[in-house]
Amino acid sequence: MRVLGSFLSEAALVVDPVMVSTSGDVLAGPSILSSFREELLPMADIITPNIKEASALLGGMPLETVADMRSAAKALHAIGPRNVLVKGGDLPDSLDAIDIFFDGKDCHELRSSRIKTRNTHGTGCTLASCIAAELAKGSSMLSAVKVAKHYVETVLEYSKDIFIGNGRQGPFDHLLRLKNGIHNSHRQGTFNPSNLFLYAVTDSQMNKKWGRPMVDAIEAAIEGGATIVQLREKDAETREFLEMAKACVGICRSYGVPLLINDRVDVALACDADGVHVGQSDMPARIARTLLGPEKIIGVSCKTPEQAQQAWIDGADYIGCGGVYPTNTKANNPTLGLDGLKAVCLASKLPVVAIGGINASNAGSVMETGVSNLKGVAVVSALFDRESVLAETRNLHAILMEAASQVK
Ligand SMILES: Cc1ncc(COP(=O)(O)OP(=O)(O)O)c(N)n1
Numbered sequence: 001m002r003v004l005g006s007f008l009s010e011a012a013l014v015v016d017p018v019m020v021s022t023s024g025d026v027l028a029g030p031s032i033l034s035s036f037r038e039e040l041l042p043m044a045d046i047i048t049p050n051i052k053e054a055s056a057l058l059g060g061m062p063l064e065t066v067a068d069m070r071s072a073a074k075a076l077h078a079i080g081p082r083n084v085l086v087k088g089g090d091l092p093d094s095l096d097a098i099d100i101f102f103d104g105k106d107c108h109e110l111r112s113s114r115i116k117t118r119n120t121h122g123t124g125c126t127l128a129s130c131i132a133a134e135l136a137k138g139s140s141m142l143s144a145v146k147v148a149k150h151y152v153e154t155v156l157e158y159s160k161d162i163f164i165g166n167g168r169q170g171p172f173d174h175l176l177r178l179k180n181g182i183h184n185s186h187r188q189g190t191f192n193p194s195n196l197f198l199y200a201v202t203d204s205q206m207n208k209k210w211g212r213p214m215v216d217a218i219e220a221a222i223e224g225g226a227t228i229v230q231l232r233e234k235d236a237e238t239r240e241f242l243e244m245a246k247a248c249v250g251i252c253r254s255y256g257v258p259l260l261i262n263d264r265v266d267v268a269l270a271c272d273a274d275g276v277h278v279g280q281s282d283m284p285a286r287i288a289r290t291l292l293g294p295e296k297i298i299g300v301s302c303k304t305p306e307q308a309q310q311a312w313i314d315g316a317d318y319i320g321c322g323g324v325y326p327t328n329t330k331a332n333n334p335t336l337g338l339d340g341l342k343a344v345c346l347a348s349k350l351p352v353v354a355i356g357g358i359n360a361s362n363a364g365s366v367m368e369t370g371v372s373n374l375k376g377v378a379v380v381s382a383l384f385d386r387e388s389v390l391a392e393t394r395n396l397h398a399i400l401m402e403a404a405s406q407v408k
C-alpha cells in the first residue's frame with residue numbers, strides 16, 4: 001500500500017491501494033482488505049486503484065469494459081473516498097489507456113494513447129505522487145489527475161526505449177525531460193492525437209472557385225468526418241483573417257472539432273482558437289507555447305528528424321510531415337516520399353500527421369506504412385478543390401478507416 005499525503009492549506013490524502021502490481025504480482029492479501037475498506041478508504045481524498053485492485057476491493061467484481069469501470073468507480077466511492085480514479089491500463093482489447101474519474105457527481109473518461117513499453121515499473125506510484133504534488137500546488141482534483149496522467153504518459157513515452165535490467169518490467173526515467181530542459185510537464189494534455197486522423201487544411205481560393213463560403217466548406221468537411229481543421233489563409237489581411245477565424249471557431253466548436261490557425265499566433269489568441277500550426281520559418285514553437293499557454297494545441301511542420309526532435313523539446317503537441325508526394329498547393333515544396341516520412345516518424349516523440357499530395361488514391365498507402373505514431377493525413381485540395389467537400393471527406397474517411405484496420 002502506498003499512502004501519499006501532501007499539505008498546503010489542508011491535508012490531502014492520496015491512496016494508491018497497491019494490492020496487485022502492473023506486472024500481476026499480488027502484493028497484499030485478503031486479510032488487509034477489510035482494514036482498507038473500513039478504515040483507510042473513507043479517509044482518502046482520492047484512491048487510485050488499477051482494475052485488479054478495484055475488483056479486489058469490490059469482492060471480485062469482474063471489470064472488463066469501460067462501463068464496468070464506471071460502475072466500479074461509483075461502488076468504490078460509496079465506500080467513502082471523496083474521489084476515485086480507476087486506472088484502465090489493463091483493460092482488455094483497448095487501444096487507448098482509459099481511466100475513469102468519479103467525484104461523487106460526474107464521471108469523466110480520461111483517455112491517452114497506449115504506449116507500448118516494458119518500462120512501466122513505478123507508474124502507479126508516480127501517478128499518485130504527482131496527484132498529491134498538484135493538490136499541494138492548489139489544483140482542483142480533476143486538474144491534478146489530468147496533469148498527473150499527462151506526466152506519466154510523457155515520461156512513459158520518453159523512456160519507452162531505455163534498456164535497463166533483466167526483469168519483466170523496466171523502470172521509467174522521470175528526469176529525462178528535466179535533463180533536456182523541458183519544464184512543461186504541468187500541461188493539461190488537452191490534445192488527443194486521434195484528432196489527427198483526417199486533418200482538413202482550408203484554402204480560400206479553392207473554395208471561392210467552387211462558390212462556397214468558408215464556413216460551409218468547413219461544416220461539410222466536419223460532417224464528412226474531418227477530425228481537426230486548420231484555417232490557412234496566405235493572402236488575407238489581418239482583420240479579414242480574424243473575422244473569418246471567429247466564424248470558423250464558432251462552427252468547429254459547435255461540432256467539438258478543434259480549429260487551429262496557420263502561422264498566426266496573434267489571430268489564434270484573438271479568436272480563442274484551439275491552437276496554431278507553425279512552420280520552420282514562423283514563430284518558434286517554444287515562444288508560441290509561452291504566448292498560448294499550456295492548454296492550446298501547437299503543431300510544427302517538420303521535414304527532418306532533427307526538426308522533429310526540436311519540436312518535442314519546444315513543447316509542441318504534434319508534427320506535420322511532408323510533402324509526402326508532390327503537390328500544387330504549396331509552391332517549391334520538397335518531396336520526402338514514404339521513406340522520408342517514415343524516418344521522421346521514427347525520430348519523433350510526438351504524434352505525426354502526413355501532408356502533401358495526399359488524396360483518395362494514395363491515403364491508404366500512407367496509413368499502411370504502419371509506423372505507430374503516424375496518426376493521420378492532412379489534406380487541402382483532396383477536399384477543398386472538389387465539387388462536393390462532404391462526399392470527398394466521407395470517401396477519404398472510409399479509406400483511412402479501412403487502412404487503419406489493416407495496420408492494427
Ligand atoms: C498539418 C500541417 N503540416 C504542415 C503544414 C505546412 O506548414 P508551413 O510549413 O508553415 O507552411 P504553410 O502552411 O504556412 O505554407 C501545415 N500547414 N499543416
Ligand SMILES: Cc1nc(C(=O)O)sc1CCOP(=O)(O)O
Pocket residue numbers: 201301320321322323324326327328329330333355356357358378379380381382
Ligand atoms: C500546406 C502544406 N504543407 C506541406 C508540407 O509539406 O509541409 S504540403 C502542403 C500542401 C498540401 O496540400 P495538398 O493536400 O493539396 O497537396
